[in-house]
Amino acid sequence: MVNGDVVYEAKTTRMTRWNQLNDDVEAVSSDITDETNALPAKYFTSSEIHELEKEKIFGRYWVYAGHANAITEPGAYFTRTVGDRQVIIVRGHDDEIRAFFNVCAHRGSKMVEDTPMTDPENMGRIRCPYHMWSYDLDGDLESTPQSFEEAGLNPDLSDDEVCGMDASENSLSEVETDRIGPFVFLNFAQDPMPLAEQAGTLKSELEAMPLGEYEHAARYVSEVECNWKTFAGNYSECDHCHANHQDWITDIELAESELEVNDYHWILHYTHDEDVEDEMRIHDEHEAKFYYFWPNFTVNMYGTADGYGTYIIDPIDEGRFQLIADYYFSDEEMTDAEQEFVQTSRQLQEEDFELVERQYEGLKSGALAQAQLGPNEHTVHRLHRLAQEAYEA
Amino acid sequence: MTRQSQRADAPFVAQCVRTDARVATTTANEVVNFYRRRQQLMDTDIEWVTAEHRAVSQAPTSGGVVHVLRDLDDDFQSGVPLGILAAAMSKQGQTVKDTLADVHDVRMDGSLWEPRSDHLRPV
Numbered sequence: 321m322v323n324g325d326v327v328y329e330a331k332t333t334r335m336t337r338w339n340q341l342n343d344d345v346e347a348v349s350s351d352i353t354d355e356t357n358a359l360p361a362k363y364f365t366s367s368e369i370h371e372l373e374k375e376k377i378f379g380r381y382w383v384y385a386g387h388a389n390a391i392t393e394p395g396a397y398f399t400r401t402v403g404d405r406q407v408i409i410v411r412g413h414d415d416e417i418r419a420f421f422n423v424c425a426h427r428g429s430k431m432v433e434d435t436p437m438t439d440p441e442n443m444g445r446i447r448c449p450y451h452m453w454s455y456d457l458d459g460d461l462e463s464t465p466q467s468f469e470e471a472g473l474n475p476d477l478s479d480d481e482v483c484g485m486d487a488s489e490n491s492l493s494e495v496e497t498d499r500i501g502p503f504v505f506l507n508f509a510q511d512p513m514p515l516a517e518q519a520g521t522l523k524s525e526l527e528a529m530p531l532g533e534y535e536h537a538a539r540y541v542s543e544v545e546c547n548w549k550t551f552a553g554n555y556s557e558c559d560h561c562h563a564n565h566q567d568w569i570t571d572i573e574l575a576e577s578e579l580e581v582n583d584y585h586w587i588l589h590y591t592h593d594e595d596v597e598d599e600m601r602i603h604d605e606h607e608a609k610f611y612y613f614w615p616n617f618t619v620n621m622y623g624t625a626d627g628y629g630t631y632i633i634d635p636i637d638e639g640r641f642q643l644i645a646d647y648y649f650s651d652e653e654m655t656d657a658e659q660e661f662v663q664t665s666r667q668l669q670e671e672d673f674e675l676v677e678r679q680y681e682g683l684k685s686g687a688l689a690q691a692q693l694g695p696n697e698h699t700v701h702r703l704h705r706l707a708q709e710a711y712e713a
Numbered sequence: 714m715t716r717q718s719q720r721a722d723a724p725f726v727a728q729c730v731r732t733d734a735r736v737a738t739t740t741a742n743e744v745v746n747f748y749r750r751r752q753q754l755m756d757t758d759i760e761w762v763t764a765e766h767r768a769v770s771q772a773p774t775s776g777g778v779v780h781v782l783r784d785l786d787d788d789f790q791s792g793v794p795l796g797i798l799a800a801a802m803s804k805q806g807q808t809v810k811d812t813l814a815d816v817h818d819v820r821m822d823g824s825l826w827e828p829r830s831d832h833l834r835p836v
Contacts, residue, residue, distance in 0.1 A: 401753055439756040440835075539730050541754045543747065636750070644754055 327646050345690040348708045352701045354693075358615050358691040359704040361683050363711075370638035373471040374403035376710045377615050381584075382505040382515045384617040384632055385409050385502065386437035387536060387646070388417060389502055395444055395457060398437040402634075407495050408432055409504060412457040417499070419506055420492040424448035432576030434638065438646075446492065461485060483592040502532040503630075511568035521584045522613060529602050534627055536649035538662055541644050544673050547618060548633045548641035549707060554676050555631070556586060556612050556699035564671055568664070569654070570606075573626070579699045584614040584706065587698040592623060602628060612699070614706050625661045626650060641682070645669065724765040725800065727809065731757040741753030741766065741796025748809045761810040768793075772801035779824050783835045791820045792832025799813050 334355040337345060340670050345360035363369050384539040385400045386409060397410035397421060406422045408431070424431050435441050445462055446455040454462045464485055473478035496507040498515035505515055516523050544551060554560065558577065561569050576591040588610040603609060608623030620629040627649035634642045645665070649658050683687065693701050723737035727744045727753060736747040741764060747808065748759040759805075768788045772781055783799050785793045799812040819825055825833050 401751070436753060438753050438754070539750055540734070541729075542734055543736065543750070642750065642754070672803040688755055 329589075332576065334692055336692065337688070339686055339689045343662065345528065347564075348701070348704045349682070350705065352492055352531070352693060352695065352698055355692060355700055356690060357704075359549070359707055360690045361686075361688050363671070363707065364550055364680070364683050365638060367638050368439050369711075370635060372711060373635065376705070376713060377629045378403045379405075379508045380512070380710065381615050382507045382512070382518050383615065384613075384630070385497070385504045385506045387502050387630075387648075388499065389506055389532060390437045390440050390536065391417065391535075391537070392605060393442060394441045396440050397432070397435065397443060398440045399432065399435045400437070400506070401434075402508070405508060406430070407432075407506060409444075409506075410457055410496070414458075416496060417496045417502075417504055417543050418459065419495040420446070420455075421495060423493065424450065424453055425455075425461065425492060426451055426453045426464075438536065440513050444493045459494055461490040463488045472695075496543075501529070503528045503617075518584045519613065520582050520584065522582070524610060526611070529621075530603070531628065531648070534650060535652040536646060537627070537649045537652050537654045538647040539644065540666060540669075541642055542669065542673065543636065543642055544616060544677065545640055546550045546676045546682075547638055548635040549703065550680050550683070551620040551641060551643065551672070552612070552616065552633055552703055553697075555610070555618060555633075556588070556703055558588065559696055560675060560693060564675055565668060568668055577607075579696070581698055581702045586612050588699070602626065612703075614703070615710075620665075622661070622665075625658065627658065627661075629665060643673075644671065725796065726762040727759045728765075729757050730760055730764055730808070731755060735762065740794070741769075741800050742794045743796065745796045745799060745809060745831060746812070748813070758811075761800055761803040761809075762797075764797075764803065766797060766800065767835045768797055768798045772804060773802045777819075778802060778803075778812060779819055779835060782825060782833055786835055789832070792834050795831040795833060798833060808812070 346356040348359055349356045351357070361508040374592070378492065383402050387396055390398060391409065391411045394411055394413045399406055407419045408422050409419045411417050420432050422430055422432060426448065427450065429448050431446060431448045445457065456462045464468050468485060470480060471482050472481040497514055498505055500515065500519055553607060557579070558574060561574060569642055571593050573593050578589045580587040580589065590608040590610070592607060603621050609621040611619040616633040618631040620631065627647065629648070630646045632644040634644060636642060647662050655664065719798065723739060723814060725739070725744055726735060726737045728735045736744060738744060744759065751757055751759070768785050773784050778798065778805060780799055782793055795816065798816070799809050802812040805813050823836060825835050828834055
């Protein structure tokens, strides 16, 4: 059997790894035809793994922060929380977008209130309300109150013993940012791999499309009771579509569709039954293209709408996640057709939520020690392999 | 609906006024947590659908948060859960956001204290 450059040998039949029969789980095999081709169930249900992922996954890889169009003016900002970390994403006077921990350099206070990307605010400087330390939009310390320059309340110090505060030495803690078109990404690692390396061909492919010309039109946030990887796996395959998305697949030629796997992203190409007018797509190909970018971001090029969507699959804990679904069209006021389109997309989401919550109920029961993937679930296999690589890193 | 988060047997149900997304939980404070998580992602509010709890059903239908808190205080020795107070205030038409804003105001004037996180007692 040949899949890309990898040559697989035909295997004997595989056996389900139930806990009561065989709780001997193994790491995810690089060979999808192996019996142990999926993450063991505990990686979906363990609170320790959830804590581990905050560092090993969300602290190491590029994570989507938000859309650059949300902050077009200097001083415009929003906040983004990833795990236990919250950052301020702000556009500077030089038009650059930067990210800083929402933590004051003085004594660690949270500085600005939670500010969603969909309702950004604007500030001339970043100010901590605790002792009024102020920073410019580059993160450099701009001013401290007079009480930090003299020691009037301390009988053991004279004013001239007070050392001044150097602006650049007391700046905010900056978080690495980079962009793919209008999409702003964060990386919390000290020396991260470049975004271009993690994104691979995804970067050039997305940047070839005029994504920045579209406006944010709608956001839906859903809390779903399953591990984030459960939903990520569901998004990444369409073997379940025929039985569970019957309205949607009436216009899709599933047999002609293709799932393309790359290092850190995979693309689901869904061929439409009938040709769709070019005006109803952003991309050239006559298909819907759903991009999954590890670890938890998707770009949904629908193929039947002059617009696109994004998903953020943010874990809350090991058993819950938030799906943050954003929709972008030529105008922030949606047409009736666009609203109908979003409703169809929401229907798909709700159908998937039912599926993944059912799957997670089963996984939580502890009956299954290690699932197994089919040959057309190679995108899910990639997801599981990346998770395992991250845990082992 | 069969989604676990929307099970009919959950005593506390609330929904997002902007998207109608619902939360159904066994603790009232989880509704407050739901509100806070959503506030990080969109400027919205949460309104109560049901709150099946004896204290809520017996809570007064008029008066401010301090008045209602005093009434609820006898039922909760280590503080009234913030979500229970918010559910009780919904009988006066208050959303979660309204109640949290009122609670902040009266906390700042010293009228109530928080013996543990998200549990309130009158001073």
